[in-house]
Amino acid sequence: MIDFKVQTGRDSFGPFVQTENYNDLDELEDLFIEHFDLIPKGVIDGSTNNNGLYRLYFNDNVSSEKLNKIISRLSLPSGKTSS
16 A cells, blocks of 8 residues: 555654655555554655654554554554664
């Protein structure tokens, strides 16, 4: 389903997924909502403060481990995986 690099993490705002461009993040947001009923709580744009990466944040009830499992399920077997 996805063929772009996705990273997961957690910071003071909560768990997040991160991509290199907004279109990938938008596609990922749609998949989280439509297939997993996970509504993100916020987006941080690709500013220089964020190394140019885009982040999609979730409530604390979504663990980083759960996000990793979802990303693994969505990743295509083309060698591009989450990290």
